[in-house]
Amino acid sequence: MDKTIEKIVSLCKRRGFVFQSSDIYGGFSAVYDYGPLGIELKNNISQLWWKEMTQSHENIVGLDSGILMHPKIWEASGHVGAFNDPLVDCKQCKARYRADEFSEDYSTINWNDTKCPKCGSTGDLTEPRQFNLMFKTHVGPVEDSGEEAFLRPETAQGIYVNYQLVQGAMRMKVPFGIAQIGKAFRNEIIARNFIFRTREFEQMEMQYFVKPGTDDTILQEWKQKRFNFYIEKLGIKESNLRFHEHGDGELAHYAKEAWDIEYQFPFGWSEIEGIHNRTDFDLKRHEEFSGKNLSYFDQPNNDRFLPYIIETSAGLNRNLLTVLADAYWEDEKNNRIVMKLHPKIAPIKAVICPLLKKDGLPEKAREIVNLLKPHFKVLYDQQGSIGKRYYRQDEAGTPFGITVDHQSIEDNTVTLRDRDTMNQERISIHEIVKILDNSINNDTIN
Ligand code: GAP
Numbered sequence: 451m452d453k454t455i456e457k458i459v460s461l462c463k464r465r466g467f468v469f470q471s472s473d474i475y476g477g478f479s480a481v482y483d484y485g486p487l488g489i490e491l492k493n494n495i496s497q498l499w500w501k502e503m504t505q506s507h508e509n510i511v512g513l514d515s516g517i518l519m520h521p522k523i524w525e526a527s528g529h530v531g532a533f534n535d536p537l538v539d540c541k542q543c544k545a546r547y548r549a550d551e552f553s554e555d556y557s558t559i560n561w562n563d564t565k566c567p568k569c570g571s572t573g574d575l576t577e578p579r580q581f582n583l584m585f586k587t588h589v590g591p592v593e594d595s596g597e598e599a600f601l602r603p604e605t606a607q608g609i610y611v612n613y614q615l616v617q618g619a620m621r622m623k624v625p626f627g628i629a630q631i632g633k634a635f636r637n638e639i640i641a642r643n644f645i646f647r648t649r650e651f652e653q654m655e656m657q658y659f660v661k662p663g664t665d666d667t668i669l670q671e672w673k674q675k676r677f678n679f680y681i682e683k684l685g686i687k688e689s690n691l692r693f694h695e696h697g698d699g700e701l702a703h704y705a706k707e708a709w710d711i712e713y714q715f716p717f718g719w720s721e722i723e724g725i726h727n728r729t730d731f732d733l734k735r736h737e738e739f740s741g742k743n744l745s746y747f748d749q750p751n752n753d754r755f756l757p758y759i760i761e762t763s764a765g766l767n768r769n770l771l772t773v774l775a776d777a778y779w780e781d782e783k784n785n786r787i788v789m790k791l792h793p794k795i796a797p798i799k800a801v802i803c804p805l806l807k808k809d810g811l812p813e814k815a816r817e818i819v820n821l822l823k824p825h826f827k828v829l830y831d832q833q834g835s836i837g838k839r840y841y842r843q844d845e846a847g848t849p850f851g852i853t854v855d856h857q858s859i860e861d862n863t864v865t866l867r868d869r870d871t872m873n874q875e876r877i878s879i880h881e882i883v884k885i886l887d888n889s890i891n892n893d894t895i896n
Contacts, residue, residue: 453778455716456583458771459644460589461787465686465846467491467774468645480641480649487846489825490772490797492652495769498683498795499654510656512625515608517633518589524600526739527607527732528773529584532703535639536578548639552698553839564639577836585649589630601635606761608632609657610732614744617659624746624757627658630844631766633641643717645767652766659746659757662730666707669727669760673709676725676762680711684769685792686776690714694721704731714770715802722772730756736834789847791871793890799826800850800886801843807832815854818864825883844869850886 462468472478484492503510504651511554524530536549538561545568549556563573585601594858602608609616609628616628631654631705641647660668673693680686696708706729710721733744733756745754777789793799814831822828829848831839838849851867858864858879865874866885877885 453716453775453780455644455775456789458774458778458785459677460714461778461789461845462644462774463761465842480638480647481649482645482767483726484494485552487797491773491791491847492766492770492793494795494797495684495773496652496766497655499679499764499766499769500629500631502679503627503656507627508582509622509625510629510658511616512728513609513612513616513628513630514632515605515612515630517635518587518599519602519608519611521597521599522739523607523611523736524584524603526735527610528703529600529603530582530762533603534580535583537581537639538578539568539576540566540571541576542566542571542574545569546639551629551640569700581637581639584640585635585637601710602633602794603636604763605630605632605653605655606657606730606763609655610736610759611740613657613659613733616762622659624748625658625660625664627656629654629656631655643715645771646715646717646720648767651768654764654766654769658760658762660760661748662755662758664758665727665729665749668705668724669709672760672762673725676723676764677711680713684773684795686772692719694719702726704728713768713775715771715775722768723762726763728759728761729795730758732759733757769792781844784872786841786844788844791847791849793849794887794892796847796849797827798829798843798846798848799890800812800828801839801848802828802829802852803831803836803839803854805853805855808854810859811854811856811879815852815859818852818854818882821879822886826886840867849889852882866889 465487467488469483469485470477471481471483504512538547538549543566545566552559556578562573564575565572566574584603587599587601589597589599609630613628633650634653636651638647638649668716677691680691681688690713692712694710694712701708705726707727709725711723712719713722716854737744745756747754752814773795777791779788779790781788800822802815804815815830819828819830836853843851849869853865862879863876864879866877867874
């Protein structure tokens with residue numbers, strides 16, 4: 451079986467998971483829209499993450515901060531000074547590259563002798579220039595006099611600048627965490643691999659405030675918890691996940707230690723989440739730039755300190771791509787494509803199909819839809835042959851197919867089809883809610 455990103459992209463469009471932005475205008479690079487199934491799947495993933503953070507942990511609370519913030523925040527965070535990519539332009543064909551695409555150690559490259567990979571000309575590449583990845587905008591009605599602001603490139607800073615307000619309002623004691631899900635924006639130069647790297651994306655970040663000295667151990671605990679989340683909550687195959695530790699050259703400007711959780715995508719192993727020890731870098735910088743004391747008072751020990759921060763930072767869109775890539779299965783024996791999504795995250799839980807459009811079967815099927823609707827997202831479908839209806843839902847990842855036939859009218863039973871095995875069993879209509887509930891709301895996947 452050949453699982454390629456192109457096949458996943460095509461299925462996503464065909465079934466309404468993900469569309470290219472501004473499609474009727476020829477598309478808008480590196481931005482994607484989430485269709486009816488995509489938004490359901492994305493919501494299911496983010497709700498699991500939110501529950502894992504703010505419900506399973508009594509000492510983690512939520513926040514929703516603004517995308518636009520005081521511009522000084524980005525000076526303090528280091529993003530104005532350090533959030534740069536080195537870029538090389540081709541004067542001939544106007545192609546633009548990240549210098550490290552040519553070589554990790556691009557400082558030794560003689561650009562005059564280097565060929566442009568696109569047009570093939572030599573001597574037309576510029577020396578690398580730094581390019582900031584933040585999107586700039588202006589606040590206020592007049593562009594020239596208005597204050598310059600940035601679209602946030604990470605949600606984390608919104609948490610840091612609110613940390614004392616949250617701590618005070620909720621009477622949190624170190625160690626405690628603040629979780630946030632929201633949009634982030636980066637003017638990525640090389641945006642590729644579908645929704646893996648885009649200019650507008652969503653992050654699910656949790657910042658854990660700890661006492662200095664406990665940071666190394668707590669980072670190890672979060673590393674393992676986050677790895678397990680993918681296996682136990684999203685149903686990802688463990689063999690497709692691994693850790694990658696950042697070496698000295700890779701560490702972000704704020705990090706003392708950093709680990710990526712990587713997934714084996716069709717285009718290779720790539721990062722889906724970062725777990726970072728940011729030390730007191732951010733709080734210290736915000737103290738400097740705001741002039742406010744951001745220390746925490748540990749009353750029982752009569753101790754005052756600036757907490758260290760352990761960060762877990764996952765991309766929601768990358769989580770979605772991970773789930774789709776892991777679930778994609780070409781069932782060659784039965785000549786079909788199946789998205790083997792766990793029932794818990796599947797966008798639609800069941801399709802209800804009357805075998806025929808007559809003899810009272812549609813009405814009976816509607817009764818079942820009404821029975822299930824308060825509990826699960828379900829779909830009524832009477833279009834086309836029953837085989838075609840099932841195959842459409844196999845691609846959508848719908849775990850159950852319920853067919854209403856003439857026997858249903860007589861004895862109140864239906865057939866229940868399992869998406870993966872295609873096995874069908876006859877069950878009583880009274881049992882459907884319980885059967886679906888058992889497999890969907892089972893807390894742990896494996
Ligand atoms: N606050 C820390 C931070 O932002 P990061 O490693 O730059 O760290 C964290 O990003 C996560 O955000 C990544 O692991 C990835 O899942 C997601 N992410 C980052 N840039 C992205 C982009 N351009 N498109 C989609 N997801 C992105």
